[in-house]
Amino acid sequence: MSTREEELQAFKRLNLARVAHTLGYELAPRKSSQNSLYLRHPDGERLVVGHDGDAWVYWAVSGAHRGSVIDLIQHHKRCNLGEVRRELRPFLGGADALPPPPPREEYRSSYRPAAIERDLLGVQGRYE
Numbered sequence: 001m002s003t004r005e006e007e008l009q010a011f012k013r014l015n016l017a018r019v020a021h022t023l024g025y026e027l028a029p030r031k032s033s034q035n036s037l038y039l040r041h042p043d044g045e046r047l048v049v050g051h052d053g054d055a056w057v058y059w060a061v062s063g064a065h066r067g068s069v070i071d072l073i074q075h076h077k078r079c080n081l082g083e084v085r086r087e088l089r090p091f092l093g094g095a096d097a098l099p100p101p102p103p104r105e106e107y108r109s110s111y112r113p114a115a116i117e118r119d120l121l122g123v124q125g126r127y128e
Helices: 004-012 016-022 067-079 081-092 118-127
Strands: 037-040 046-051 056-060
Touching: 004 067, 004 081, 016 037, 016 046, 016 056, 016 067, 016 081, 056 067, 067 081
Parallel strands: none
Antiparallel strands: 037 046, 046 056
């Protein structure tokens, strides 16, 4: 990476569901949809993960936190940005640097849910 900002943008493009799996989250396929993935942690925390066109984002069902993969690592491990960078750099290094792949097919790096629709009124209008 040539600059710190480019590295941060590359982190945000990482498959957030794959990174979350290394933190103990498991996919709940029956609650996931074509636009989002629903993940559960053994401690009871639940996340909804989506892709907004350029970056992966998540939000906790409890409403306690949301953001990018950087925010998830900071929240889960209670660490600073420098420690987050050290945690995520192996994911940028290629297949050999990645942790072992998760056992489920749904976590493939090529899987990508559809982009989130930002037209809230349009979405609400379809369901009313």
